[in-house]
Amino acid sequence: MACKHVLLIGAGALGSGNAEALARAGVGQISIVDRDYVELSNLNRQLLYSENDAELRMPKAIAAHKRLREINSDVTVHPHVLDATPFELKKLAENIDLIIDATDNFETRLAINDISQMYRIPWIYGACAGSYGISFTFLPGATPCLSCLLDSVPLSGATCDAAGIISPAVQMVVAHQSVEALKLLTGNRSALRSTLLTFDLWRNQHFEMDVTVSKKADCPSCGAHASYPYLSREYQTKTAVLCGRNTVQLRPAKRMERNLDELARHLSALDGNVECNPFLVSFSEKDHRMVFFKDGRVLVHGTSDIAEAKSLYHRLLG
Numbered sequence: 001m002a003c004k005h006v007l008l009i010g011a012g013a014l015g016s017g018n019a020e021a022l023a024r025a026g027v028g029q030i031s032i033v034d035r036d037y038v039e040l041s042n043l044n045r046q047l048l049y050s051e052n053d054a055e056l057r058m059p060k061a062i063a064a065h066k067r068l069r070e071i072n073s074d075v076t077v078h079p080h081v082l083d084a085t086p087f088e089l090k091k092l093a094e095n096i097d098l099i100i101d102a103t104d105n106f107e108t109r110l111a112i113n114d115i116s117q118m119y120r121i122p123w124i125y126g127a128c129a130g131s132y133g134i135s136f137t138f139l140p141g142a143t144p145c146l147s148c149l150l151d152s153v154p155l156s157g158a159t160c161d162a163a164g165i166i167s168p169a170v171q172m173v174v175a176h177q178s179v180e181a182l183k184l185l186t187g188n189r190s191a192l193r194s195t196l197l198t199f200d201l202w203r204n205q206h207f208e209m210d211v212t213v214s215k216k217a218d219c220p221s222c223g224a225h226a227s228y229p230y231l232s233r234e235y236q237t238k239t240a241v242l243c244g245r246n247t248v249q250l251r252p253a254k255r256m257e258r259n260l261d262e263l264a265r266h267l268s269a270l271d272g273n274v275e276c277n278p279f280l281v282s283f284s285e286k287d288h289r290m291v292f293f294k295d296g297r298v299l300v301h302g303t304s305d306i307a308e309a310k311s312l313y314h315r316l317l318g
């Protein structure tokens, strides 16, 4: 496995567990993509991080890199502090053996699904909510794809749950994802589970569903005339309300590099509190806090209203 390269999308709860399992198993390279930074409220289930990371507001990809290097220095970790947009995913998918989904939203998963089909890279879906979990291993050319399943399988149980996630449910999904990863990376395809797995640890339930019949010949993502609709420009949203966070992410229309020093100077002149690290600038005022990243993104905390987030942003930066 030392020659294998895994692309891990998301470094939250599922991402922490998967990254640690892969690093300890000795996977050669792990590319980690995450758009967020560490906060105290993450620490009950995001096992790679510490209070110090939260204090410093370290981007999760960077904090994960540091921790994984301490765990196994033979593993090469490539941290990416950015949103997993189709544009970024296309670049990141080069020479990747496997993609692991540790995101919290279907927009990104559908983009991962199209990337997987386009480049023929297997991917392992995983999601959690409360005490519930779900996982499936997608193999291009062999299994149905996520787009095929959306119409026939109730996947909506795994939506963002503000009531919170219990850590054992996370660890259970991680166990299922990482064992499938080990099978794939060691060439043991015949050992793969092949079913769609769901469980609820609190209710003592465990189901496995054969979804073979869900594969659609005319699927826009995996059919004979695939058009990969979720990679198109129209599909990419510029704003997103973050899962259970009372936070809106604003993304610039064009990729840009923000000069954080210049921004910090500008914000220091305003009525609010400015804090910086090499990866982001945080600005707090009354009920809101805004966090600006190098890639141009802004997280607006204290609202789930996109219009309000935009107006707060424009009031600061015009």
Ligand SMILES: [Zn+2]
Residues within 6 Å of the ligand: 144, 145, 146, 147, 148, 149, 216, 219, 220, 221, 222, 223
């Ligand atoms: Zn399909």
